[in-house]
Amino acid sequence: MMKIGHMRITKKQVRHLVIYLLLIAGAYFMLSPFAMMVGSSFTENVYVIEYPPRIFPEDPSLGNYDAVWNANNFKLYFKNSLVVALSSTVLTLFFSSLGAYAFARFQFKGKEVIFWFLLIVMMIPDLLLIIPRFELVNRMGIRNTLYGLVIVYVATGVSGQTFFLRGFFEQIPTELEESMLMDGGNYFTIYRRLILPLSTPVLATSAIFSFMSFWDEYVWALTANTDSAVRTLPVMINSFQGQHGTNWGLVFSAMMIALVPVVIVFILSSNYIIGGKAEGAFK
Amino acid sequence: MKKSLLLRKNVVPYLFILPLVLFYLSFQLYPMIKEFQMSFFDWTFNPGKENIFVGWENYQHIFQDPKVKLALKNTLLYALITVPGQMILAMLVALLIDALPRGKGVFRVLYYLPVITSWVIASILVRFLFNFPKGIINYLLLDVFSLIDAPINWFGAPGTAFVAIDLLGIWKGIGWSMLIYLSALQGIPKELLEAAEVDGASPWRRFWSVKLPLLTPAISYTLILLTIGAMNVFLSVFLITGGGPQQKTEVFLSYLYHQAFEFFDFGYGAALSVVLAIGLLIVSILQYRFVGKPERLR
Numbered sequence: 209m210m211k212i213g214h215m216r217i218t219k220k221q222v223r224h225l226v227i228y229l230l231l232i233a234g235a236y237f238m239l240s241p242f243a244m245m246v247g248s249s250f251t252e253n254v255y256v257i258e259y260p261p262r263i264f265p266e267d268p269s270l271g272n273y274d275a276v277w278n279a280n281n282f283k284l285y286f287k288n289s290l291v292v293a294l295s296s297t298v299l300t301l302f303f304s305s306l307g308a309y310a311f312a313r314f315q316f317k318g319k320e321v322i323f324w325f326l327l328i329v330m331m332i333p334d335l336l337l338i339i340p341r342f343e344l345v346n347r348m349g350i351r352n353t354l355y356g357l358v359i360v361y362v363a364t365g366v367s368g369q370t371f372f373l374r375g376f377f378e379q380i381p382t383e384l385e386e387s388m389l390m391d392g393g394n395y396f397t398i399y400r401r402l403i404l405p406l407s408t409p410v411l412a413t414s415a416i417f418s419f420m421s422f423w424d425e426y427v428w429a430l431t432a433n434t435d436s437a438v439r440t441l442p443v444m445i446n447s448f449q450g451q452h453g454t455n456w457g458l459v460f461s462a463m464m465i466a467l468v469p470v471v472i473v474f475i476l477s478s479n480y481i482i483g484g485k486a487e488g489a490f491k
Numbered sequence: 492m493k494k495s496l497l498l499r500k501n502v503v504p505y506l507f508i509l510p511l512v513l514f515y516l517s518f519q520l521y522p523m524i525k526e527f528q529m530s531f532f533d534w535t536f537n538p539g540k541e542n543i544f545v546g547w548e549n550y551q552h553i554f555q556d557p558k559v560k561l562a563l564k565n566t567l568l569y570a571l572i573t574v575p576g577q578m579i580l581a582m583l584v585a586l587l588i589d590a591l592p593r594g595k596g597v598f599r600v601l602y603y604l605p606v607i608t609s610w611v612i613a614s615i616l617v618r619f620l621f622n623f624p625k626g627i628i629n630y631l632l633l634d635v636f637s638l639i640d641a642p643i644n645w646f647g648a649p650g651t652a653f654v655a656i657d658l659l660g661i662w663k664g665i666g667w668s669m670l671i672y673l674s675a676l677q678g679i680p681k682e683l684l685e686a687a688e689v690d691g692a693s694p695w696r697r698f699w700s701v702k703l704p705l706l707t708p709a710i711s712y713t714l715i716l717l718t719i720g721a722m723n724v725f726l727s728v729f730l731i732t733g734g735g736p737q738q739k740t741e742v743f744l745s746y747l748y749h750q751a752f753e754f755f756d757f758g759y760g761a762a763l764s765v766v767l768a769i770g771l772l773i774v775s776i777l778q779y780r781f782v783g784k785p786e787r788l789r
Binding site for chain 1: 501503504505507508510511512514515517518519521522523525526529536584587588590591592594598601602604605607608609610611612614615616618619620627662665719723725726729730744747748751752757760761764767768771772775
């Protein structure tokens with residue numbers, strides 16, 4: 209800027225600078241809530257918000273993390289969430305890839321009608337079916353169990369993933385499958401030895417989104433599982449506040465701990481996504 | 492696809508889709524039918540008590556219930572504010588990012604972060620920011636900008652509570668529409684824009700006469716999906732105000748949920764679900780009629 213007399217700053221450069229500044233200001237506005245969350249999680253005893261509020265704690269400590277991690281049942285809820293989200297993800301991917309393979313490779317009676325029926329339910333918000341589903345798991349005797357969560361998560365997750373995977377499977381060339389068939393393999397061998405290995409990038413993307421949605425799920429877990437032994441993390445975190453005045457530091461450090469598995473799944477899966485770019489998952 | 496793989500009248504494909512079909516029948520189709528049945532009952536989950544058939548009573552109740560009217564009004568108002576809010580801001584961000592020489596990817600990710608944040612986390616953050624009396628928003632309005640004389644009890648009144656809920660909806664949704672607009676912008680042929688520039692069209696003119704018409708499919712797509720999404724607003728209200736004070740901030744879905752699982756009126760909740768499902772169906776059909784399928788507008 210000091211050389212302004214010698215350097216020619218074009219109109220275009222000025223415009224780019226203005227755009228950068230506007231976008232940075234916007235990003236600051238969008239992201240500052242997260243910064244406050246991180247900052248407060250390292251500040252102990254934030255019952256009352258400090259005036260003036262500060263993003264970086266004066267005396268940072270891991271006290272909240274320690275307190276939350278060792279709080280009543282936190283580890284149990286963490287484990288419950290992990291078991292439910294992981295098994296739901298694996299089952300969702302297994303069933304929807306099986307189905308997507310059939311829809312992509314076979315001609316059979318009623319194919320498009322069945323596919324259409326599977327898809328149309330994605331238009332119906334899960335909350336509209338929460339009452340009869342509650343009735344169903346209640347009658348099946350799996351209310352207040354982790355099975356009750358997994359079975360409903362898989363049931364609501366498979367439609368979207370089948371749709372997503374079918375489109376990808378259709379693009380895989382069929383020549384290899386024919387030679388496998390001639391070598392005496394059956395269709396399940398093709399699915400397992402050929403389709404699945406060729407689809408790891410897509411399956412990884414599916415896995416990220418499925419895991420995230422199951423890990424964060426709140427309403428069904430709140431409604432179906434009222435016993436504290438089978439509660440999950442989001443329900444626990446939300447009930448953290450309010451009881452005796454909110455200790456925001458504790459709430460925020462619990463939220464930060466809850467983010468760890470998501471980040472890990474993200475990093476693990478992004479290795480399998482084409483080009484190894486995590487950014488691809490955002491598309 | 493080669494014919495040898497296209498097996499007809501074979502049991503194999505049915506085996507592959509069997510799990511999907513079983514899940515569908517038990518957890519999608521059966522609940523739909525069950526819900527319809529429940530909506531004609533005074534339904535309870537007490538083992539000792541029988542469910543009483545009440546005919547159309549639950550449905551009649553819906554049209555006489557003033558709280559349904561209020562919830563409906565709140566839901567529509569939420570859609571009316573947050574849908575254009577998200578679209579306009581997302582368009583602005585997309586245009587700015589598109590005009591950057593480099594660093595597009597970074598900003599795209601930054602603005603997308605709220606979209607992948609869970610509603611539980613986002614809602615707790617809103618309760619923190621809009622805290623009374625000492626939240627950051629109150630601090631900014633009172634001590635920094637001196638726009639108010641006393642701290643606002645945001646969640647104490649429906650009007651101010653919805654300011655927070657609407658802002659959350661917009662904040663969390665910008666990134667989603669932004670991505671769609673951005674990819675549509677990148678699909679505009681460079682020659683068109685250059686030709687307009689050579690002809691001396693101002694940036695505003697280039698946006699209005701070249702970009703905007705080409706963005707119509709993307710815009711109508713977001714309009715339809717955001718409207719349906721806004722009609723389904725639930726978690727933010729449920730977690731931030733819980734429908735309170737005095738059920739004045741209830742939206743349709745939160746009211747339905749509270750009727751069933753707080754007041755144990757499951758039959759009424761089921762009837763509300765059936766009506767909303769039909770309502771959503773009508774809205775989708777009307778929108779496809781009047782706004783058109785996204786592809787057709789090209």
